[in-house]
Amino acid sequence: MALSTLHNVRFAGMSSCVPKRVISNLEDCPPSQRSERERLVRNIGIKTRRICPEWQCFSDLAFAATEKLLAELQWQRNEIDALIVVTQSPDYLIPSTAIILQDRLGLPHGTIAFDVNLGCSGYPFGLHLLGSMIAAGGVRKGLLLVGDKSANINDPLFSDAGTATALEFSADAAPMHFDLNSDGSGYKAIMKPIGGHREPYAIHHGIPTRDDHGILHWPNDLSLDGPAVLSFSTQRVPPAVQQILEYAKLEKNNIDYYIFHQANRMINETIRKKLGLTIEQTPSTLHDFGNTSSATLPITITARLRNTLAQDRHKILLSGFGIGLSWGACIMDIDGACLPELIEE
Template sequence: MALSTLHNVRFAGMASCVPHRIIDSVRDCPPSQRSERERLVRNIGIQSRRVCPEWQTFSDLAMVAAEKLLEELQWQREEIDALVVITQSPDYLIPSTAIILQDRLGLPHSTIAFDVNLGCSGYPFGLHLLSSMISAGGVKKALLMIGDKSIKVKDPLFSDAGTVTALEFSLNAPPIYFDLNSDGSGHRAIMLPVGGHREPYGPQHHISTRDEHGSLSGPDYLQLDGPAILSFSTQRIPPAVERVLQYANVSKDEIDYFVFHQANRMINETIRKKLQIPIEKVPSSLHDFGNTSGASLPVTISARLHDKLDGSAHKLVLCGFGVGLSWGTAIVDIKDAKFPLMLEA
């Protein structure tokens, strides 16, 4: 288990941006699928999702979020030493989306910029990566940009978002505690099997079929093993949260909010009940924003906690889990940080 503590990193602020376009899980599906979708909504808790038009990418949303956050923080562009992007839907296969964003944001050439390919667990992993760079002393101010664009518009689970988190070096910052884990033996549980070098796209991959409910599927669709995901999430996450709390010598009562990856209502409620956490301490954005992959933690905070966290002091548990399989948890103290309202673009 990868337990660690990082010092001298201040959580300065966070902003999230979603597309204007709203797709209703029931109203916007074919009539023949509505009864099945109604059942699905009851189980997974996703009533509507935000979906980008074809021309828009997650980085366009993250740009809007970054511009707003920099304005509220009154940070100068030339002060930004690092920009890390966590995504599984980059603008291009080559070059890195982070380097393109460095230019679009007007950051200096001295800014370290690179991408990391990670999904649902991306936020705590990205937070650890960037905080490590800051804690080492070479980076003073940095941006963590996380988001994804849905693979298929008709998928009833996934939604689009772009987010940014601002971190800075501070000798007075409380420590951040982490527990990060990976289990590649379960990589097929959440997988897009074609499109990489292992199996490049071919004409045969564009042939779709319909299941008994009328839903389209094909080799170029994201493959989800529901039972495996449920088992992994509900068995691995509760003990991981308990472990990092014990490591940090922090009780559950001392945590103001537990923010979990927005997988689905069944998974998240099982985790909450196993940990015996009051429902008012576990915010959810699933109903209105769906599963936004690695962006789901910042989206949930922006949508549900911005007015509670803005300018005040709170202790949060941030837990992401999924594709990989991978899972990570962080305990973060937030004080006098900026949390703009949810943005749309």
Template sequence: MSTSTLRNVRFAGMATCVPKQVVHSIHDVSPHLRAERERLVRNIGIETRRVCPDWQCFSDLAYDAAEKLLDDLQWAREDVGALIVVTQSPDYLVPATAIILQDRLGLPHSTIAFDVNLGCSAYPFALQILGSMIASGVIRKGLILLGDRSSYKHKDPLKDPLFSDAGTATALEYSEDAAPMYFDLNSDGSGYKAIIVPVGGHRSPFQLEHAIARKGEDGFWRSDLDLILDGPAIISFSTQRVPPMVENLLGYAGVTKGEIDHFVFHQANRMINETIRKKLGLPEDKVPSTLREFGNTSGASLPVTVTVRLRDALAQGRTRLLLCGFGVGLSWGGAIVDVEGAVFPELIVS
């Protein structure tokens, strides 16, 4: 069954870190491409993106977010029972990035640390994984470090007007007074080719010829190491699967749309997100967006949007959020979370 409930798990805090470099979708490309980019920006709604320099990894951003969050929460490092890293941009194929970050953060050897390979849908899944560990009594406090260096999938960040980089940290803890969290999580591997980097794994190991770039119809050069997106398939999947899931989650939780303060969706692109919003009949002021300034930050787009758009609102008192991620896998999921008294540092730029 895709729906589930977690009890005794409190949302304690969230921090988001983005790189300093800002790339403009129109102004930073060659003059002969600007008219085409202007049309594209109108459709996808992304004007600027945050891009890591060559030396900076997702884990560096996640480390800065975690350090700030732990300091603001005043959590003792020895009390962190689990560290879950959710990314498709690991430092290495082996070992797991979580093990490296456990050491960098000064967490004890008793901290359970492991990686999860999920992208755009990741945030609700991550909450369920760590929340289940806390609810079962395995641990009492834990961290989720989630995000991607998505821009690496195109070596030239100017050729991709969509993806942006970010690292986030989320803290959960045991509390008998916590409101229930509700989930609806789904997967459909038959659509795995819709969003894929086809070369580099064991199914298709890297060969030198895979690195040879070929010029596409859009004028950009791409190799077999670049990300492949099946646009029509992604649009169809997102707009057909997400709205029914949201309705099902609301029904399962016994919550009406009016009782949700904010619906936070994965920031895919403006066309997809607006179609989902309209299908669900949601007012614009209940559906915050960070697409224009931060682009598509993969699984981190939910924490980015919460941090940038809802930080002040969350400081006012108890707030009910519906968090929805969808994409690569294919996978999609949602979570209804009540937030009260949580710590939200200002956006970190590193």
């Protein structure tokens, strides 16, 4: 069990950025798919999504979120000791997107900067990684950038977003509790099989096929095993939430808000009901923003809770789960954090 507690780490602030373009799962689809889309929207709960233009990268959204956060925190750039980027949408295969953003953001050469290849579970893992560096004493202030460019106009599930989170050393900070897990036996449930060294991209991978609705599908499109993901999420997440609560010596009613990865309505409602939580305890952004991969937890905080969390201290539980397969949870206090309004870039 990868249970751990970090001390002296304060959640200083967070900023989220989405593209301006809004896609409707009902309006922006071929007429032949309208009835099927209506049924799908009822099941997955996603009506609109955000999509980047072709020229815009995840890093552009993360850059805008970081600039806004640094300005409102009034942090000096020479104070930033670490920059961690969690994404599966890098600018290039190499070099690291974090290295590029270190220079683009004007951070000092002494800033530790590197990428982490994780998707839907990435936010708790990233918080633990950066928090551990701060707790160890080598880093005083650090930035965690998470998100992806994964939207496709024909895919009703995914949306684009980039976010920035600031953590800092504080001797008065409440402890952060973590539970992080992986099960690589299920790696085929969510994957892009083409383009790595196992199966390099070749000429024949550039030939699409057309489905019954006339939609083109490419060999390097995301492969998603829906039933396997549903089973994994609904079986793994509720026990993991119970486990971290027990580890932290907390009752369910000690948590003000439970923020789950925004996978789809069926998965999230099953998890909520298994845990006996109310709709008010589990804010959702699925309807308006879809599945933004590792950014769903920050997006939900920004879009649904920023005004509430700005008042007094609140204890929240974050749960991310998905690609890998992997799942992680974090319990932390938010007290006096800087939470700017959602940015549309």
